[in-house]
Amino acid sequence: MKEYNIAIVGATGAVGTAMLEVLKEYDLPINKLKLIASPRSEGKKIQYNKDTYIVQKVEKGIFEDIDIALFSIGSSNSKKFIPQAVYEGALIIDNSNAYRMDKEVPLIVPEINPEKIKKHNGIIANPNCSTIQMVVAINSLQKAKKIKKIYVSTYQAVSGTGQKAINELKEQSRAYLNKEEVKTEVYPHQIAFNTVPMIDKVNDNGYTEEELKLNRETRKIFDDYEIMVTATAVRVPVFYGHSESVHLELKKPYDMEEIRYLLSSDPNIKLLDEPENNIYPTPLMSEEEDKILVGRLRKDLHSECGLEMWIVGNNIRKGAALNAVQIAEYIIKNNILNGG
C-alpha cells in the first residue's frame, strides 16, 4: 500500500494535538510525519507512536516532500503560509475560516459531501465546529425532507477558543469560588459562572462572524442556497462540547416517527431521546464521543413543519481534528491526491 508524507501545521495547539491523537487512532498509512508550529515552539519534542518528533517552523521548501498538510493555525496565519505550501506541492486541509467561502475551495464534511473533495485546487476547507455538528445532525432530514429554515442558539465550550481559554475558565472558577479577584484576559467578560453572547467579531448587520458562519457554511455544504439559517452564538462555562438548541422548519409537514427513524438509522449520530428517563445529550457526554449526539426531539407546538432538537458534539474532535483527518483518509482511500 502506498504511504504518504503528512504534515501537521499548528501541531502544538489544542486542535493540532487532537489531530495527532486522531491520526494514531485512524492508522493512516504514513511514511513521513512533519510536525510544524510557530517559531516559539521550534525544537519542542512530541511523542507519536514510538517516535519522538522535533517541532519545526515553516521554512522555504518544508512542504516539498509533503503529500497532505493539515493546517490549524487560524485564518491570518493560514493566508500567510498556505500559498507557499500549495506552491511546494502539498494538498492542504485547512481548519481556519480563510478559504471556506472561496468558490474554488470545497468545504467538506465527509459524511455529507465527500464527492466534492476531488474538485480541490490544492486546498480543502474544514468547516467551523458549530456548523459541522449541526449539519451532521440534520443531514438525513435535509436529504429526505428538505429543510426550509433553521434557527439555532449555541452553547459553546471555551476549548473552541483554545488552551488559553481553558486555563482562563479554570482560573476564574477557582478564584470565584475562593472569593478572590477574577481576572479576564481571553474573553472581554468573565466566563466562569456566566454566559457571553458574542463569539468572534461583529459585523455591521449586528451578527457575529460565528453566527454568519453557521449561515453560509450550512448552505455551501448542503449546496442548497434556499436554506435560511439565523443563529445566535453564545459562549458558556463548559470546557469541551458545544450544545445547540435548533429549530428546523421542514418544507412539508412531517411525522415524528419518520424523523426518529431517519435519525436513529444515521450511523453518524447517536439519538439519546428519553427525557422521561433523564436521557438526553450533554456536553460532558461528548468528551469521549466521535458521533454527534441528538435528543429532545419535539414537534413545534404551533406548526406541522416545525421540529425542535438539541444537538451536542465534540468541538475539538468532530468539530475540527477528526473531520480534517477523515478528509485525509478519504483522499488516501480514493487515491485522489491530485484531484479527480
Next chain:
Amino acid sequence: MKEYNIAIVGATGAVGTAMLEVLKEYDLPINKLKLIASPRSEGKKIQYNKDTYIVQKVEKGIFEDIDIALFSIGSSNSKKFIPQAVYEGALIIDNSNAYRMDKEVPLIVPEINPEKIKKHNGIIANPNCSTIQMVVAINSLQKAKKIKKIYVSTYQAVSGTGQKAINELKEQSRAYLNKEEVKTEVYPHQIAFNTVPMIDKVNDNGYTEEELKLNRETRKIFDDYEIMVTATAVRVPVFYGHSESVHLELKKPYDMEEIRYLLSSDPNIKLLDEPENNIYPTPLMSEEEDKILVGRLRKDLHSECGLEMWIVGNNIRKGAALNAVQIAEYIIKNNILNGG
C-alpha cells in the same frame, strides 16, 4: 396612611429571603409582619429592619389577621395551604405554578397587566421566572407591533432551583477542578462545566413543564392567544441570572430604528446593545439589577418580520420576589385589597 399585615410563607427559602430584602427596599406600609416556613424552620430567628422575627409554621388561624400573604413554597405546598389562607381572609400572591392557569386567578406582571389585579378572587399568581423577563422585554413590541411567533432557548441559572442547587454547583465545580469525584444530588446530571437541557418534568408531547410555562403564561399575560411560543429550556452552570436567546416574528415588517426607540424608551428595561464595544447583557450583570437587560438586536437574515434578541434577568428578584412585592405594592397603592 393605612398599614397592612403581611405574611411571607416560605420565608427561609431563596425567594423568601429575597422577598424580605425587596420589602425593605420598597418600604411598604407594614403594621405586622409574619414570617412563616415549614415546621423544620420553626423557631428560627430572622432580622428585619431593627426587629427580630421568630419563624412560625402554618397553624389554624395564622392568616386571620393577615391582609396580604406572599407564598413561595412550591406548587404542592401552595395547593395544600393556600385554601386555608384564603378562607382565613388573606389575599394571596403565589409564586408557584399551582394556580397560574386557573381562569379565576389573574397572572400578573405589574408592568404589563396591573389592571387584572383587581379581578382576583383571593389569589393572584406570579408567573414563572423565565416568562417574566421575556414578557417584560418584549412588552413594548407586543403593544406597538404585535408578535406572531416566538422561539426561545433559555440559559437558566441554578438559583432557580433553590439554595441546594447553588450549593451543588459550588461543590461540583470545586471537586471537578480538584480532580475529585463529582457527586450529583439535585440534578440528574453534573451541572458544573456542563449544560442540562431539561428543566422540570417532561410531558407526553416531549416538552418540559418549564417550556410549556413559557407558552401558556406568555399568552395569558398578554391576553393574546394568537401568539405562538415554542421554547427549549436549558440549565447552565451559572449561579444567578437567566439568559434567553429569543427569535420574534412580528406581524408586519419592521424598521430596526423603531424597535430600538421602543426598547430604549421602555423604563422597565435597559438596552445594552453595542457589541462592537463588548456591550451586551450577561447574567453576572443582573445580580444587582432589577430591570430586564436586552441586547444583541438583529434583523432575521431572511425575514423582514424576524427579530433576534438576547434577554437577561435577575431570576430571583424580578423573576420572583420583586414581581410579587410589586403586585403587593400595587394592591396597597390602589386600595384594592378586596377586589375592584
